[in-house]
Amino acid sequence: xxxxxxxxxxxxxxxxxxxxxxxxxxxxxxxxxxxxxxxxxxxxxxxxxxxxxxxxxxx
Numbered sequence: 001x002x003x004x005x006x007x008x009x010x011x012x013x014x015x016x017x018x019x020x021x022x023x024x025x026x027x028x029x030x031x032x033x034x035x036x037x038x039x040x041x042x043x044x045x046x047x048x049x050x051x052x053x054x055x056x057x058x059x
């Protein structure tokens with residue numbers, strides 16, 4: 001799945017300038033909300049952190 005496979009384009013961008021696919025990684029909805037509330041983040045950044053395994057309670 002090097003090119004992103006069947007995942008949707010991320011932030012409306014399907015490919016980078018180098019041709020690599022931008023894909024939204026799956027993330028837990030609860031963790032996204034926790035990031036948004038605890039860290040006062042907008043949804044795309046909260047989703048990116050959650051998808052990469054960053055926990056809201058990590059310092």
